[in-house]
Amino acid sequence: MGKAILLGIILVLMLVLLPSCSARVSWEEYDMAVSDLATAQAQVQSLQDDLTAAQTQIRSLQGDLAKAQAQIRSLRGGKTAEEKRAEASVYAEYLDIVLYPNWKEAKLPPRFAFEDDAKWLTELQTRASDIGDAMLSSYFEELEKRSEAAAERLWHYCLDRIEKVLK
Numbered sequence: 001m002g003k004a005i006l007l008g009i010i011l012v013l014m015l016v017l018l019p020s021c022s023a024r025v026s027w028e029e030y031d032m033a034v035s036d037l038a039t040a041q042a043q044v045q046s047l048q049d050d051l052t053a054a055q056t057q058i059r060s061l062q063g064d065l066a067k068a069q070a071q072i073r074s075l076r077g078g079k080t081a082e083e084k085r086a087e088a089s090v091y092a093e094y095l096d097i098v099l100y101p102n103w104k105e106a107k108l109p110p111r112f113a114f115e116d117d118a119k120w121l122t123e124l125q126t127r128a129s130d131i132g133d134a135m136l137s138s139y140f141e142e143l144e145k146r147s148e149a150a151a152e153r154l155w156h157y158c159l160d161r162i163e164k165v166l167k
Contacts, residue, residue, distance in 0.1 A: 079165075088165045094127050094136065095158035098143075098151065133161075 025033075079087070096111050100120055103110035114120040121144060128136035135157060142150030 084165050088162045091158045091161045
């Protein structure tokens with residue numbers, strides 16, 4: 001009788017465990033999963049294409065925005081406040097260099113120091129060239145001749161340029 005009970009228990013276990021071992025995916029379910037995967041991959045590719053197109057459009061619109069901002073600046077005078085201050089600062093510094101002999105003569109500490117007048121004139125010429133202002137270059141030629149009137153006209157010119165730039 002012990003063998004019969006043992007055999008009965010084994011048969012019951014086989015009946016319970018056998019269906020769980022045979023739990024396989026049907027071909028229909030497999031085909032459906034493969035189809036769903038292909039659909040999902042196609043959607044991912046479509047979304048990536050949309051993202052690339054959107055990024056390209058954003059870059060294009062940023063370029064258009066930059067052009068529009070440049071046009072606005074040109075209609076307002078062409079320069080931002082920072083650009084205006086920088087340009088005015090260049091003329092102010094040039095004027096400070098022009099005034100070097102006056103500072104020296106008044107025995108006031110100049111902002112710039114030059115070994116001799118030749119270095120001072122060279123610095124003026126270099127800066128005028130860097131600024132690209134033809135009027136500064138023409139004044140420079142007169143300054144070489146030690147013309148006080150030219151120095152005074154140059155002061156006025158630099159001050160006028162600073163005022164116009166900052167408007």
